[in-house]
Amino acid sequence: MSDNKDNIGKRKHPEKNQSSGTPGLKQPKFNPYWFYGIIAIIFIIINFYLTGSKGPVETTWNKVRTTMLASQDVDRLVVINKERANIYLKQNSLNKYDKELETTFSKPSETGPHFYFVIGSIETFERNLAEAQEAVSEDQRIEPEYRNETNWMGELLWTIGPFILIILLWWWIFKRMSRGTGGGPGGIFSVGKSQAKVFDKDSRVNTTFKEVAGLSEAKQEVEEIVEFLRNPEKFTRLGGKIPKGALLVGPPGTGKTLLAKAVAGEANVPFFSMSGSDFVEMFVGVGASRVRDLFKQAKEKAPCIVFIDEIDAIGRARGRNPNFGSNDERENTLNQLLTEMDGFDTNSGVIVLAATNRADILDRALMRAGRFDRQIHVELPDLNERKEIFQVHLRPLKLHEDVNLDFLSKQTPGFSGADIANVCNEAALIAARKSHEAVHKQDFLDAVDRIIGGLEKKNKIISQEEKKTIAYHEAGHATISWLLEHAHPLVKVTIVPRGKALGAAWYLPEERSITTKEQLLDEMCSTLGGRAAEEIIFGKISSGAQNDLERVTKQAYAMVSIFGMSDKVGTVSFYDSSGQNDYAFTKPYSEKTAELIDQEAKAIIDGQYKRAVELLREQGEGHQKLAQVLLEREVIFSEDLEHIFGKRKWGKHEEEPKFEEIKKTTDSENAEPQAS
Secondary structure, X not given: OHHHHHHOOOOOOOOEOOOOOOEOOOOOOOOHHHHHHHHHHHHHXXXXXXXXXXXXXXXXHHHHHHHHHOOOOEEEEEEEOOOEEEEEEOHHHHHHHHHHHOOOOOOOOOOOOOEEEEOOOHHHHHHHHHHHOOOOOHHHOOOOEEEOOOOHHHHHHHHHHHHHHHHHHHHHXXXXXXXXXXXXXXXXXXXXXXXXXXXXXOXXXXXXXXXXXXXXXXXXXXXXXXXXXXXXXXXXXXXXOOOOEEEXXXXXXXXXXXXXXXXXXXXXXXXXXXXXXXXXXXOOOHHHHHHHHHHHHHHHOOOEEEEEEOHHHOOXXXXXXXXXOOOOHHHHHHHHXXXXXXXXXXXXXXXXXXXXXXXXXXXXXXXXXXXXXXXXXXXXXXXXXXXXXXXXXXXXXXXXXXXXXXXXXXXXOOOOHHHHHHHHHHHHHHHHHOOOOOEOHHHHHHHHHHHHHOOEOOOOOOOHHHHHHHHHHHHHHHXXXXXXXXXXXXXXXXXXXXXXXXXXXXXXXXXXOOOOHHHHHHHXXXXXXXXXXXXXXXXXXXXXXXXXHHHHHHHHHHHHHOOOOEOOOEOOOOOOOOOOOOOOOOOOOOHHHHHHHHHHXXXXXXXXXXXXXXXXHHOHHHHHHHHHHHHHHOEEEHHHHHHHHOOOOOOOHHHOOOOOOOOOOOOHHHOOOOOO
């Protein structure tokens, strides 16, 4: 706990941006839509200047005839391309037309042209012009000039512009398609390239082995690989060879990927990180191509480490694909991976790390020595390892003095590292929701309840009769578990709905590696106590025992067909733990044996159900009292059972967490600490 208190109140300082040096300042990212906007603005500006910038003002022939020609204000009249006439005014006459010339966005230049009008046909224009100047002397008449002009920029724009727009549109669509197919920075042309992230001297991973709590044996294995890369002479002088590969196997959330990150952070060699699904693509042959490219890059940077997360995406056993008729793209990828790991052209200095939680479905050729020399099992943490994991995840939290690491580690049996991290985060959120200054022990217990049982549904509509049935049902579980030697010790029972459950009982299971037949039978009897209580008290049964019956049925069939605990069926097991079975379409036993298995499983369940009924009839008074207390307070603890039935005869109860210091209330919102 001293390590935790030293870290309370510490704040992380914002890292400096490497490019700017300013703390916490991020450089803006380039957005391709800026480029498209700039092109559109340039196009509008060019179009404006080509069409309307500083051009003459449009007028009519009638106004030219009655005003400009009549007042002799016209200096020149130029006919452009036999379509329109540009009018140039005399300099001393410009002030007469200031209002008309300033009506446009940009005023025409003083040299002109100042006005223009459409002439129609040349013959009509010349006839009208001659008629308008009949009264004018010949030396003052305006003779039209004819000129042909070509707008090269406009024609070029309208000729090439559409093709440029089509090319830009095609390029944009092609880029989007390439991004969608996972082609990476090189687009669709690099779809066969490796998608692995490379961590070397320039881009290092900050995770180290110090941040990986527990997993002492697994850490020792991978630390040896890192040490081999750092100091190979220590091993090679004795004739040893570097392992070619290590497979991390374990349940989800136990820290396999975190262990690989620690290897990347500790190793002073390039580290290639890739997921198994990154090899799979919609194009044929892409997976094998990416495997080749990955190992080609790895050979160039050897010695190095290649990490493939979730390798079961491509390493599934060949010939067991249920999708008959589909292409063998996955098998081609696996074959290429097998060849690269230990083929004719061997790799020197390339170590392959892989992680999976489904080692039973991997191909045998992939699992053999020479490819994966080591299989490192990363199991669920035990009591001491959970304590170490809590120490890591409690560092950033501000803890109250009542938080005890030993207590928390005992309250979370069967939790993985990811579950413990979730508990710590959920406890901090609950404490913030309650406006606490620090995270209390009660917040951690509420977080454990929240994760195991789900969210409390206090407003769920339940009738009084249903509530009574639930209370007697849960009291039946609690009573039998207290009376049986091998049943898990009870910690808490509640009839407040959580998640999909209308009621729940919390037990503290004993951490053991093997389970005896007597222990299994006692657990089955305790599980059937709820159904037995309903039949005894109400004389009828309900659907509330569905989950109990499901668990008991699976347990009974496992005892008969897997554990060999049936006298009639015998000491046989029909379970293949390796997963490499050949029983795809047929059972590994006859129909007669199947009937015998059914009979034995049913006999075991019926026997434990009768045993549960007998125990509840013997302890009927205590069962009734316990159910009434549960109806009144909605939550009870092990101390309540000890008060009614006395201490358990089997001396493990004193090791369980005590709650004497807790003040019990009838309000379920302020219920006592809740243990898992």
